[in-house]
Amino acid sequence: MADKYDMIVIGAGPGGYVAAIRAAQLGQKTAVVEKDKPGGRCLNYACIPAKTILYSAEVYDEARNGAADLGIKVDGVSIDWDVIGKRREKVSGTLAGGVSGLFDKNKIDLIEGEGALTAEGDVKVGRKTYEAGAVVLASGSVAMPIPGVEFGGRVVDTWGAWSLPELPQRIAVVGAGASGAEIASAYGRFGTEVTLIEMLDQVLPAEDKDCAKVVERAFKKQNIDVVLGTKVEGSTISASPADVPPTSRPSTSARPGSRPKRTDVSRSTSTSAPPRTGSMRSATWSAAPRWRTRRRRRG
Numbered sequence: 001m002a003d004k005y006d007m008i009v010i011g012a013g014p015g016g017y018v019a020a021i022r023a024a025q026l027g028q029k030t031a032v033v034e035k036d037k038p039g040g041r042c043l044n045y046a047c048i049p050a051k052t053i054l055y056s057a058e059v060y061d062e063a064r065n066g067a068a069d070l071g072i073k074v075d076g077v078s079i080d081w082d083v084i085g086k087r088r089e090k091v092s093g094t095l096a097g098g099v100s101g102l103f104d105k106n107k108i109d110l111i112e113g114e115g116a117l118t119a120e121g122d123v124k125v126g127r128k129t130y131e132a133g134a135v136v137l138a139s140g141s142v143a144m145p146i147p148g149v150e151f152g153g154r155v156v157d158t159w160g161a162w163s164l165p166e167l168p169q170r171i172a173v174v175g176a177g178a179s180g181a182e183i184a185s186a187y188g189r190f191g192t193e194v195t196l197i198e199m200l201d202q203v204l205p206a207e208d209k210d211c212a213k214v215v216e217r218a219f220k221k222q223n224i225d226v227v228l229g230t231k232v233e234g235s236t237i238s239a240s241p242a243d244v245p246p247t248s249r250p251s252t253s254a255r256p257g258s259r260p261k262r263t264d265v266s267r268s269t270s271t272s273a274p275p276r277t278g279s280m281r282s283a284t285w286s287a288a289p290r291w292r293t294r295r296r297r298r299g
């Protein structure tokens with residue numbers, strides 16, 4: 001492999017792979033450095049896993065509740081969580097493979113490892129330095145916990161929520177933006193008891209108020225208890241779920257926020273994959289949010 005490139009892209013997510021392909025199409029000798037999997041967070045840990053599981057939830061919900069209207073009766077519907085998880089992995093794997101295929105087709109070198117910028121503006125991966133005419137930093141983002149709440153155990157980020165080893169009986173989702181809404185809607189339709197907690201006064205706070213109302217109404221039919229105007233400021237860990245008052249006893253709390261991965265490319269010690277956390281099975285403690293005094297519940 002040549003050590004000199006017109007362009008080196010750090011990160012093979014949707015930002016990085018598209019930039020690399022375009023550069024190659026324009027005749028630039030291009031390489032992509034990726035420390036995890038082609039396709040980045042979107043294909044492997046976020047958008048695509050979310051959509052595969054949402055589709056399973058939709059089909060399950062239709063079979064249980066919707067299909068009778070169409071003259072189709074479905075008896076004995078049940079969930080095989082392992083198969084759902086395997087399909088999620090397969091879909092992500094296929095799409096990540098597609099990105100690798102596009103790299104091959106466009107003669108882009110995929111350099112596996114963590115890239116770091118040198119003082120000269122070249123790219124170092126492990127012990128090797130690659131000379132770069134231009135460098136594109138497409139290192140993406142990592143999950144961001146709420147101040148006062150740390151990820152760990154049953155407090156998981158969005159990837160943790162989409163990769164739970166078992167279907168939870170109950171789940172608390174903190175944040176009713178797009179990701180929180182997707183998680184709540186999928187698990188609600190699978191039959192999990194869901195509490196969706198939002199600091200602002202509507203679900204999907206970035207969206208039009210009238211649309212948000214329609215979504216909120218739909219959520220109520222999906223086993224979701226929507227709690228608005230409530231800020232989660234921290235979590236406490238008790239010895240067992242029984243120690244926590246029933247009104248504030250979520251099984252799992254997921255925080256769908258991200259922050260840019262700004263520092264990654266300038267140091268070589270960062271972790272290589274989004275954290276994989278949140279085992280319902282092994283959990284022996286419960287995360288109980290401390291509620292702010294203003295707590296409004298819409299049932």
Ligand SMILES: Cc1cc2nc3c(=O)[nH]c(=O)nc-3n(C[C@H](O)[C@H](O)[C@H](O)COP(=O)(O)OP(=O)(O)OC[C@H]3O[C@@H](n4cnc5c(N)ncnc54)[C@H](O)[C@@H]3O)c2cc1C
Nearest residue numbers: 011013014015035040041042046047114115139140141158
């Ligand atoms: C739960 C969830 C659901 C989402 N759903 C949607 C959706 O439905 N539609 C949508 O449009 N967007 C969605 N998004 C947003 C989408 O995931 C991001 O916008 C997208 O992933 C950003 O792409 P990116 O290439 O900038 O970064 P990423 O996808 O984060 O890719 C960055 C890549 O860079 C690599 N990297 C980082 N540092 C280094 C380094 N130093 N060396 C080598 N490699 C490095 C990482 O391993 C990673 O593979 C969702 C996000 C989340 C969290």
